[in-house]
Amino acid sequence: xxxxxxxxxxxxxxxxxxxxxxxxxxxxxxxxxxxxxxxxxxxxxxxxxxxxxxxxxxxxxxxxxxxxxxxxxxxxxxxxxx
Numbered sequence: 001x002x003x004x005x006x007x008x009x010x011x012x013x014x015x016x017x018x019x020x021x022x023x024x025x026x027x028x029x030x031x032x033x034x035x036x037x038x039x040x041x042x043x044x045x046x047x048x049x050x051x052x053x054x055x056x057x058x059x060x061x062x063x064x065x066x067x068x069x070x071x072x073x074x075x076x077x078x079x080x081x082x
Contacts, residue, residue: 009017023029043049 043054
C-alpha cells in the first residue's frame with residue numbers, strides 16, 4: 001500500500017478497509033440498490049431519520065408533478081405536430 005496512505009490511517013482503519021473491500025469483491029455484502037431502498041423506506045416511516053435534503057427533494061418533486069399536471073395537452077400537441 002502507498003506509504004502516504006498508511007500515514008493517513010491507523011492500522012485498524014486499514015484493516016477495516018481491506019476487510020470491506022474483500023467482502024465487497026466476494027459478493028458477501030447486500031446489493032447497493034437494496035440498501036438504498038431500505039434507507040428510503042426507513043426514512044419514509046421514521047421522521048427522525050430524515051435530513052434537510054429529504055424535505056427539499058420531496059417539496060421539489062411535488063412542484064414538478066403539479067407543473068406537469070397543469071400543462072395544457074393542446075399546447076403539447078402543437079409542439080409535437082411541428
